[in-house]
Amino acid sequence: MTMAITIQLLLVAGWLAAFGLLVLLLALELTMGRAPRLGATETSPAGASTGAAEASGRDFLSVIVPAYNEASRIESCVGALLASELQGLGWRLIVADDDSSDGTAEGLEALIEAGTFPSPPLQVLRCGPRPVGERWSGKNWPCSEAVRLLSQHPTPEAGPPPTEWLLFVDADVTVAPAALASAVAEARRSGADLLTLAPRIRCGCLAEWVVQPIVVALLGLGFPIARANDPSNPTAFAAGPFMLFRRSSYEAIGGHRALAAEVVEDLALARAIKERGLSLRYLLGVDLLELRMYPDFSALWEGWTKNWHLGLNRNPLLTLASGVVVLSLFSGPWLLLLLAGLQAIRQPLAWPSLLSPALAGVGLQLALRLWSRWRFRLDLRYWWLSWLGGLVIAAIAPVSIWKVSTGQGWTWRGRSLA
Structure with a gap:
């Protein structure tokens, strides 16, 4: 009975993670995929002037x-x-x-x-x-x-x-x-x-490849361009x-x-x-x-632990929740995939049920990176290590709370921010 309940809970968690990734993908397309761009072409569907227009003497x-x-x-x-x-x-x-x-x-x-x-x-x-x-x-x-x-x-x-x-x-x-x-x-x-x-974000080291694509997606969702550009909306982002x-x-x-x-x-x-x-x-x-x-993991860790809690208005519950959500969405499906493999060895009849949400979650993570390549020319490199990115961000959240709240280790480029 205990094993059956555990499998049911894992199934629910797996399908919730897959659903969350689907919502994230659709929301990003609605908010970022159709957002106005400044580029080298003549026109923009959102009405922005995108060419290198003639400079004015004024x-x-x-x-x-x-x-x-x-x-x-x-x-x-x-x-x-x-x-x-x-x-x-x-x-x-x-x-x-x-x-x-x-x-x-x-x-x-x-x-x-x-x-x-x-x-x-x-x-x-x-x-x-x-x-x-x-x-x-x-x-x-x-x-x-x-x-x-x-x-x-x-x-x-x-x-x-x-x-x-x-x-x-x-x-x-x-x-x-x-x-x-x-x-x-x-x-x-x-x-x-x-x-x-x-x-456009360019990744060079492994730490960037596993963390930056996730962070960019979260920023796009957290600070929608349409709201930032709306004078009547308090959302402000630069x-x-x-x-x-x-x-x-x-x-x-x-x-x-x-x-x-x-x-x-x-x-x-x-x-x-x-x-x-x-x-x-x-x-x-x-x-x-x-x-x-x-340039490396050390700089990435210092940078995001400096900012993460501040970006969420110093709200400890919201900061911790963000870490849990990222862990569930990006590490959860891979953990479920591992458990499905182990379950297949021990109890062959049970493993297909766990495999379905695991594959759905992993597939949606790939779809998210394919969308990023389509919209923002972000390479697919190391997409299969998104589980590691989830773990890193889940660790960044509580550490950021600690640094910002106590001032201990709260630095940028070695300079204290306390």
Whole structure:
């Protein structure tokens, strides 16, 4: 009787996991699959201007790349930015070095001196140590210092003052040639005060392949683009790797300085824009941006345990529930598949009943990755290790609660956030 009850409970859990994966797949198609995109084509079904439109002489763009110990990838980021097709758009590029210890600033300065990178438009700003007695989290300090520098050096354009734009790009982003001009053109066309683009995720290490596809799906579901773009909806989201502000609007909300202690500053900036009644425009930018977030498991673990609990509004029950749900959806079907195999050896007549929900769950995980490849060009590599991703995320949730609540081990790039 006990074995029969156990099998029945496993069957229910297995079919619930399969149903949950089906709902996730359908919800993602409705929210992300049909979301407006900014790309290199002429038109968009959602009405967004997607081509690299003609730049306007009324616009001037300041691109700011905050960098802390980015020596291994800053050259790639800056090189792609300098190769942008700006179509007459006036601009400047500032790499704001956040007191790096790995030669990030020195390496760029050497490339400028050698003539590899032109200056202007490239300028390297050494932000120096953070002020004693003030709390600055993450990239808020270098971003704020870069904007302060811009205030001391007005735009070089002659004639009537242009519309100024501030674009914050992370050092782990690679932009396509049309990205900058297209973003400014779309922001101008739509009247956006903040235009943010969700990049295409590129995975390089095993840790990224097993975790990032799951996280991206959850983010897409948790912050629907339609709600973020609806002025009457409180949902606010900004993708930190690419945020384009109308400068006057950025200054109206106080910029990064107004939220110096915020760890998840992109969400805080998006909320500030909406709360002020300004226009937020959130689009998919998978055709124009590529993001490689973490070089290894250690960096991934530090990054997501830093943010996970914060992203769920510091709600312990919600954070723990998210870990349980991910574990059930992505690890559960594989566990059931293993149990079905063991049951087949011990009790051949019982194993087919367990196999059905297990195969349904595994098949839907494959369907989810096929959908990601179709919509976002995410490779299928290691899809069969999604069970491992479920285990990792299930561990991230309680650890994130502990770090955020106690401050112990709560770091980013080795810097304490407590």
